[in-house]
Amino acid sequence: MERAVGTVVRGLRGPIVNQGDDIGQIVVDTVLNTAKTEGYDIQDQDIIAITESIVARAQGNYASIDDIAADVQAKFDGKTIGVLFPILSRNRFSNLLKGIARGAKDIVLMLSFPADEVGNHLVDIEELDAKGVNPWTDVLNEEEFRQHFGYKKHAFTGVDYIDYYKELVESEGATCKVIFSNNPQSILDYTKHVLTCDIHSRVRTKRILNSRGAETVYGLDDLLTESLNGSGFNPEYGLLGSNKATEDTVKLFPANCQPLVEDIQAKLKDATGKNVEVMVYGDGAFKDPVGKIWELADPIVSPAYTSGLTGTPNEVKLKYLADNNFSDLRGEELREAIANHIQNKKEDLVGAMEAQGTTPRRLTDLIGSLADLTSGSGDKGTPFVYIQGYFDNYTN
Template identity: 50%
Template sequence: MRNLGVVARGLRTPIIKNGDNLHDILVDTLDKIHKEDNIEFRDMDVLAITESILARSQGNYATIEQLKKDLDKKFENEIGVVFPITSRNRFSTIMNAIAQTDKKIKVFFNFPSDEVGNALFDKSLLIGKDINIYTDILNEKEYRELVGEDNRHIFTGIDYVKLYKSYRENEDIEVYFTNNPEEIAKLSDELLICNIHDRVYYKETFKKLGVKNVLSLDNILDKPVDGSGYNELYGVYGSNLSTESSIKLFPRDSQEFVEKLQKDINEKYGINMQVMIYGDGAFKDPIGKIWELADPVVSPGYTKGLEGTPNELKIKYIADTDLKDMQGEEALDAIKDKISHKDSDLVGSNASLGTTPRQLTDLLGSLSDLVSGSGDKGTPVVLIQGYFDNLASN
């Protein structure tokens, strides 16, 4: 029996820049670890590539001025900024571009936290207050009376309300705090939906409420503006701060990229390797309450073998039930036999109780995000081996 199960390795690559041939760099990287680190590749290994290096190699960037120009074209008199996340990396540059337009600006914050768990303030401040977070709307004065004049994020030390207002001269931006679309619809008839994961729901909701112009961030830079980068599917969703005056967008043509790379790798090594592009993992920090997924999807491109969800037996459940009177090799042989003969669809079965019913790409993307890290590891590519094996595999 093999003694190792899943193994995930971060792969070091050169620093990827605009115009680099990422396909060839990745082929060369695999060749080096095969020859220099004696890594053998097998069927159903997974090569996971962070979205940022694909976007950088494509030069998929945009400036504040290019963002501003697109916003000016798509809004007439006003921009109601609906449910932005509170993030310097993810939203501050977009907010800066919004503020540079000649439109009237109103910002509608979720409270007490945004959709990815960034707390605008400690929710304990609501105890004993006559405030309903589902229906009420607070203006800035009422918000400050609740939280104080200096309300900084526990991790970043930033007062995001002050930061987002600071991008316009004289801070001429109205801010409100609500989770109620009906209250927002009363105050603005031109809205930019910034919520990531419920954007379709909110667009339809505001249209039903009679709002004249409803767009979301996937409608901004969905086409190039003055030579800018763009993303026809996600617009500026999934973008990150690049410099003080520009953002890096989510990569384009991810599916085409992974399929070509898979073809070339598999022809070279005679195996069936799977390839995916990944961004944020889909997990939540138990202390800060921040949900990691600020991208529109975990994986914007992946090969066919990564479709679907796991179909696994829960070993500890079977060990405590069917195998309760067995020990040692007898129990091991019995569980191997059950795995080898498991049904092709275990949904609803007690034997799969407690297994993770998530998309394979979400699970693999989360694993890859943790392995590659977000700082100075220098491993923007992850090789995952043994993920599709089980205890009965040779």
């Protein structure tokens, strides 16, 4: 009998994971137990996705505000620091800003506008047009911004991030001047020593600053790249991808995850005889049409995955085939024609008309987004996501 269901996604409930736990064995046990209790079979090309937060907790990859402050102090040595392009997020940036301020005396905080790079808005772009403000050329100080736009609270959090961030800096004993610009070199009118806090545009920002006369340039990815006084660290991403853990600590993005995913794959192979793909995932990459946030505040969707998740989809558009190649067919004839076309499709459909409209993204970004939407970031208690049938098509 043909299957009547394609992709199936299950959020798997697991135990609360703490530092030092064997996360690999926990994942394997959870998958095997859930398959047994829920009555489904483990198959080749199934996927188990594990949220990065659980991995980092098991690794004990934490750092304190004092650890951040010590690294900032060592790198900037008391100079006025231009803190550039932070995202507007209490979870993501508040403790980082405390640490930066604790390691500094004077800060110039430069915010992008109308929004940060992941879509959190300080002001609606329509208001810029109404006030005749050009976000690509104009540089505003705090007084000018307030004169134009007043006091704005974030639609979802109810926070005025200008005041909130300024107060965080000043609470640590540092001074804080706030300016608004989308041009990285604007900060150089205030200081030649810069900590750029953008995520996906950080390489460009550093290049521009270094080429325009900056004397000290670091990014969040350059802080805590090695352990400081026993702290956690991430050699590749530093503080990027970190989250607030407690009022005094942050949980860093997990490090060295590749051995973990390969170990889980091997253990599931030994237990079931099936080749299950494994990935660690963080934020998905998708945009909220209301809040305008596009979510991806981690430096990458998946820091580690097994080899079967490499590449991009190679799919044809069924409705294109039905409307064009086989528009004269109906019923079983149409089904057979489309099935035959799929079974004989080229291995590389880039540029082919029948592939137009399929999603041109990496598999890990697509699957990571699916997993992130499934597990959520709240109290669902499903840090593991089990996906079946993702690589199936109409012929399976």
